[in-house]
Amino acid sequence: MKKLLAVCIIGVFLFFPYHRTRLGAASATTKVVITYAVFSEREGGLFVARDQGFFRKHGLDVQLVYVSTASVALSSLARGDSHLNTGSTSGAILGAMAGGLDLVFVAGLVNKLTGAFVVAPEIKTPMDLKGKTIGVTSIGGGNWVFTMLALEHWGLDLKRDGITIRVIGNEAVRAQAIASGIVDGAHIATYAFSTALKRQGFRILADLVELGIPYQGTTVFARRSLVNQSPEVVEKVLTALVEAIAFIQDPANKAPVMRSLAKGLYLPRVEDAAEGYEIMKTLYERRIYPNVEGIQNTIRLLGATNEKIRGLKAEDVVDDRIVKKLEQKGLFQPGPK
Incomplete structure (x- = not known):
C-alpha cells in the first residue's frame, strides 16, 4: 500500500x-x-x-x-x-x-456518487460512525460533499452524533491516514486504493454508487x-x-x-x-x-x-x-x- x-x-x-x-x-x-x-x-x-x-x-x-x-x-x-x-x-x-x-x-x-466509504475494521454499520473522525480533502470540496451526502443519507448529523470532520489532504493522503489510524474513515474515490485497504482488513462501509443519491x-x-x-x-x-x-x-x-x-x-x-x-x-x-x-x-x-x-x-x-x-x-x- x-x-x-x-x-x-x-x-x-x-x-x-x-x-x-x-x-x-x-x-x-x-x-x-x-x-x-x-x-x-x-x-x-x-x-x-x-x-x-x-x-x-x-x-x-x-x-x-x-x-x-x-x-x-x-x-x-x-x-x-x-x-x-x-x-x-x-x-x-x-x-x-x-x-x-x-x-x-x-x-x-x-x-x-462514486467511490467507497472506507472505515476501520471495528465500524460495521453507518451508526458506528457516531463519535468518530472522518477525513476529507477540504471543507466544501467535492470529497467533502460526497461525505456529507452519504452521512445525510444515513441519517447522521455531525453535531448531534459527535462526528469530527478532519482536513487530511488528497486521495493518497486520506488512504494512508486510514491505514495508519489517523482517521476512522473517509470517502476514497480511487477503487485501487480502497481495494488495497480492504486487503489489509479495513471495511468498505458502502459503495456510494449503490446509494442512489442524486x-x-x-x-x-x-x-x-x-x-x-x-x-x-x-x-x-x-x-x-x-x-x-x-x-x-x-x-x-x-x-x-x-x-x-x-x-x-x-x-x-x-x-x-x-x-x-x-x-x-x-x-x-x-x-x-x-x-x-x-x-x-x-x-x-x-x-x-x-x-x-x-x-x-x-x-x-x-x-x-x-x-x-x-x-x-x-x-x-x-x-x-
Whole structure:
C-alpha cells in the first residue's frame, strides 16, 4: 500500500506551461489544456481519449494536467492557463459561480456518487460512525460533499452524533491516514486504493454508487465566454469523450483501457487497475447531459451555510447546447460513429 501511494504522489506533480494557450491559433491542431482535480477512475475517459487518439482524431492537441484542488483549477481557468476542467460540483466551483466567474457546466460524464466509504475494521454499520473522525480533502470540496451526502443519507448529523470532520489532504493522503489510524474513515474515490485497504482488513462501509443519491459527479465545465467564442472546440472535446466512453464500454478493449487507467493513475502494475476497470465500465453514460437534479442537490447542501450559493439555480449554470447537438447527430446511439 505504501509503495502504491508513494508512486501515486510522485506521479501527479505536473505543471502548467509558462505561457497561456490560446484556442483557435493557426496550426494543424488546436492546443487545449484540460485540468482535473480528482485522481480516480472517474477520469478514465480523459486518459483513454488521450491514449487512444480520440482527441487527435478531431484535430486537438490536448494536455491533461492534474491539479491538487478545485481552487487551483479555477484559478487556471480564470487566468486562461487552461480551457476546460473535469471535476465534481463542489463548494469552490459553486462559490466561484456565485461570485461572478462566468463558469458553466457543459457536460456530465458521471452523474452519480462514486467511490467507497472506507472505515476501520471495528465500524460495521453507518451508526458506528457516531463519535468518530472522518477525513476529507477540504471543507466544501467535492470529497467533502460526497461525505456529507452519504452521512445525510444515513441519517447522521455531525453535531448531534459527535462526528469530527478532519482536513487530511488528497486521495493518497486520506488512504494512508486510514491505514495508519489517523482517521476512522473517509470517502476514497480511487477503487485501487480502497481495494488495497480492504486487503489489509479495513471495511468498505458502502459503495456510494449503490446509494442512489442524486449528484453531478464528474462534469465538464468551462468559462461561458470560451464556450460562446469557441463552441467548435468544445464540441470536438465532448465528441472525443463520448467516443472514449464507447471504447471503454466495449469488453474487447479491456486490455488497452486497463493500460490507460494504470498509466493515468500511476499504478505500479497494470493488474492493479483490474477492479477500477470493472467499476469504470458502469460509471459512464453516453448521454452526457449535465445532471440538473444532482447540481441542485449540491446547491441545497452548500446553500444551508452560504447565502450566495443558495441563490444559484441549477438550470442557470448549465449550458447543454453542444450536448443537444451531439444527440441530434446520433452520437449517443450504440455502434461506431
